[in-house]
Each structure stands twice: as structure tokens, then as C-alpha cells.
Amino acid sequence: MEQGPSKGLHDVSLMSHDRRLAGRPRLCSDCGLCDSWLRPQMADTCLFVRNRMEEIESRLHGRRRHPGDEMRFGIYREQAILRMRRPVAGAQWTGMVTTLAARLLERGEVEAVILTGTNPGTRFEPLPVLARTPEEVRACVGNKPSLSPNLGLLDQVRESGIRRLAVIGTGCQVQVLRQAQDQLGLERLDVIGIPCSDNVTYADQQFFLDTISSSPRTVVHYEFMQDFSLWLHHEDGHRERVNYIDFPMDKLQGIFPSACLSCFDYPNALADLTIGYMGAPLGWQWVLARTARGVELLDLLRPDLESRPLSEAxxxxxxxxxxxxxxxxxxxxxxxxxxxxxxxxxxxxxxxxxxxxxxxxxxxxxxxxxxxxxxxxxxxxxxxxxxxxxxxxxxxxxxxxxxxxxxxxxxxxx
Ligand SMILES: Cc1cc2nc3c(=O)[nH]c(=O)nc-3n(C[C@H](O)[C@H](O)[C@H](O)COP(=O)(O)OP(=O)(O)OC[C@H]3O[C@@H](n4cnc5c(N)ncnc54)[C@H](O)[C@@H]3O)c2cc1C
Ligand code: SF4
Ligand code: SF4
Incomplete structure (x- = not known):
């Protein structure tokens, strides 16, 4: 285990200790595209070479964002505060993402889903997964809070002849995917986005827990909450809480990859449907259906959901x-x-x-x-x-x- 962040405090770099990534540009969030047959398209696809938010929005929606909340949240048709009536065990919040992805397979709407599982033998190390069954989706429940090269699975998608695909991804993965979409030969691509900010490599995620928690090895679940504190749940059921203002930022600043510090799509604006929590009261999920397909995807979940009005203070x-x-x-x-x-x-x-x-x-x-x-x-x-x-x-x-x-x-x- 490394004793400090994997790059210096003021270095502009990806992550110097990960050999697999040697030779990558300094601005790279390891979205996975460069592990796939699409690597030669990197210069025309990567958001850290050119951000194509405006042109992709215009393709998806036929317009730019309206002034006001869309400038921050991205374009949407419906915004709602929702949660599963029966939360899914092990879910990060209430399990809307897992339930929807599993349902798409159950109903035969897609043949496979790209998502993020856990590397066996670890609690939080991400493992890109191409799930073909609802059970495989359910096994990926919960956050693995570090960079995951999910788009590398586009090779398997092509080799398996999959034509109807769903992808669960972060904003950078979604922008790269949208840019590559026309080359994938798919009949259908359903994109379910999760908000994402300040992601880190797995080594740095472990360093983060070592720095923040009084018992890093027993943490089973953690989340950055809307009450300005981090909640860490431990194996024995107790909850540890650390105020954001108490984070030792002088130690932590170096853990963030340059790409995540150069990222401007926290709310995952190019997804069909974004499922997060940050605009919702504690315990609820914040949902933005962006495209017509995003509204259909949300409709698939509605029978299992309860809602409350949007609120702010x-x-x-x-x-x-x-x-x-x-x-x-x-x-x-x-x-x-x-x-x-x-x-x-x-x-x-x-x-x-x-x-x-x-x-x-x-x-x-x-x-x-x-x-x-x-x-x-x-x-x-x-x-x-x-x-x-x-x-x-x-x-x-x-x-x-x-x-x-x-x-x-x-x-x-x-
Ligand atoms: C690094 C990270 C930072 C986040 N930051 C915020 C935030 O600041 N504000 C906010 O509103 N929401 C954030 N989210 C999303 C939020 O924590 C929940 O994942 C989301 O609300 C879905 O909750 P759920 O209960 O429906 O998910 P679940 O049903 O538990 O499913 C979680 C899904 O997340 C996917 N996933 C897990 N780890 C990763 C990963 N490393 N990369 C890509 N996909 C992954 C899995 O494929 C799984 O399908 C973040 C997620 C991640 C991974
Ligand atoms: S972010 Fe993705 S597309 Fe860009 S360089 Fe990294 S792996 Fe390649
Ligand atoms: S912070 Fe941005 S660049 Fe980093 S993983 Fe999340 S969406 Fe990608």
C-alpha cells in the first residue's frame, strides 16, 4: 500500500504509479476507450482533447441549454425527487440504478449492460462488467468510488454481436461514448448517468480512507452527504461522520487526477437519465430525465417509486x-x-x-x-x-x- 497520494500536490499528471496507464495524456480519466478498438479515434473522441458538450447536446436535444438551472444541471425534460419504495440491499442510495438496469434485461429491452462491479478480494476496487443477466447486474450494486475503465468493454460488445446496449457511467465516460456512438453499430443505446466529481484512482481511494477514517479497513459504505459531512458505515454497523471542513485538504489535494480537476460535467448532462442524490433531501434520489428515451426509462421504474416535491432552502x-x-x-x-x-x-x-x-x-x-x-x-x-x-x-x-x-x-x- 502506498503511503501517500500517488502524485505530488502540484503535479499535473494522471497517476504516476499505475503502469497500465504509462504513455497516456496527462489529462485522462481512464474512461476505457483507449483500451478498446476505438483507441485510434482518441483525438476525435476524448473530452480532454476537445470538449464536445455543445455539439452533442445539439444532436440529442436540438438546442443549447436555457439560461438558469440548465446551465448547471444540463438539459432536462423532467426533474424529480424519488426513491425506491423498497430500497435494494447494498445499494448506494435506494437502488434505482440497479433496479432499472436489471429491468432492461428482464424485459429484453437490451441484451447487455456495461456497469461497474467489484474486483474479487477487495471491497472497493472497480471492475468493469458486461452483464447479460439481471443477477449479474444486481451483483454490481453500490459505488466503487474510483476510476473504472468501463468503455474498454466495447471490444466485448462488438465481439459478442450485441446490438442493444445499456451503459451506466460517469460524465466523462458518457461524453466519450456519445461521441463514439455512431461507430458502435448499435440499434439501441440507453445511457444511465450517475453524477460524478473528484474521482480518484483505487490506490488514492485507499489513501483517502486511511487519511479520513479512524478504521479504514472496516468501512463498508461511504457517501459525501448533503449535510456537509462524509458518512462512513463500518462492518459492525456504527457510523462515523467527518465534516467536510475537517478534511485535511493539504494532504488530500494531491489525490485528484488532473482530468477530474479539469472536468465540467458533474451532473452527467449527456445521459438519457441521470440518477444522483445531491438535489434531494437526505435519503432521497435526485433524478433528471433528459431525452425522450430517458422519460421512458423512468416510466419503467415508476411503479416501484415514491416521490416528494422538489424543494430548496x-x-x-x-x-x-x-x-x-x-x-x-x-x-x-x-x-x-x-x-x-x-x-x-x-x-x-x-x-x-x-x-x-x-x-x-x-x-x-x-x-x-x-x-x-x-x-x-x-x-x-x-x-x-x-x-x-x-x-x-x-x-x-x-x-x-x-x-x-x-x-x-x-x-x-x-
Ligand atoms: C465516484 C462517484 C462519485 C459520485 N458523486 C456523486 C455526487 O457528488 N453527487 C451525486 O448526486 N451522486 C454522485 N454519485 C452517484 C451516487 O453516489 C449513486 O451512485 C447514484 O445516486 C445511484 O444510486 P443508486 O442507489 O441508484 O445506485 P446502485 O443501485 O447502488 O448502483 C450503483 C451503480 O453505480 C455504478 N458504479 C459504481 N461505481 C462506479 C464507478 N467507479 N464508475 C462508474 N460507475 C460506477 C455501478 O455500475 C452501479 O450500477 C457518485 C458516484 C460515483 C461512483
Ligand atoms: S479519457 Fe478515455 S478517451 Fe481520453 S485519453 Fe483517457 S482513456 Fe482515452
Ligand atoms: S470527475 Fe469527471 S473526469 Fe473524473 S471520473 Fe468523474 S466524470 Fe470522469
């Missing part, structure tokens, strides 16, 4: 000037008393529901934009999609006061 914009000021500083931890006060205020007065989703999406857009401008300035026009400039416009003055230039200032597309 708080005002995210109040904390944003302080967040922008923090971006300009090196990461560190305030003194304990201040941290306790911040955690209390975040929980009591912080944004909730949809306002929480807006807050964290905007924060990640601003942070990642700053990272790209600092580390890869020559790439900005290629890899920063249009919605970043639109979504961060309300903070342009504060940003310019801190960094000397507003997001996109001087660029043609912005």
Missing part, C-alpha cells in the same frame, strides 16, 4: 465570495473552533435541496476552471465548455477582483 450566493477567495489560497485547515462554527452554520443555514446542488456544482465549476487556467492555460478554449462561462457569470466581478480576469475574459467563445 438557503442562498448559495452568500458564501460564494468567500469560496472564490479560498480558491486563491493554498489549501489548509482553519483552527478547530472556527471549523466547528462553520460546520454548525453549514448544517443550519447552508443551502439545501436544489440550492445545495446548485452550490456544489458552481463551486466545482469555479474550482476546476481555476485549475485549468492555472495548469493548462493553452487548453482552455478546447476543454472548457460554454456553460461554465454562463453558469459562473453571476460571480464574474468577484472572480476578476481575486484573479485579475473574469472567467472567459478575452476568449472568443465566452
Amino acid at each position: 438557503g442562498d448559495r450566493t452568500r458564501g460564494m465570495p468567500r469560496f472564490i477567495a479560498m480558491l486563491a489560497k493554498r489549501p489548509g485547515k482553519p483552527p478547530k473552533l472556527i471549523r466547528q462554527l462553520i460546520a454548525f452554520l453549514q448544517r443550519r443555514r447552508g443551502p439545501r435541496g436544489l440550492e445545495f446542488a446548485r452550490a456544489i456544482i458552481e463551486m466545482k465549476l469555479l474550482r476546476n476552471y481555476t485549475y485549468v487556467r492555472d495548469k493548462f492555460p493553452q487548453m482552455e478554449e478546447k476543454i472548457v465548455p460554454y456553460h461554465v462561462y454562463e453558469a459562473t457569470r453571476p460571480y464574474a466581478a468577484e472572480y476578476a477582483a481575486t484573479f485579475g480576469r473574469a472567467p472567459g475574459e478575452g476568449l472568443e467563445q465566452a
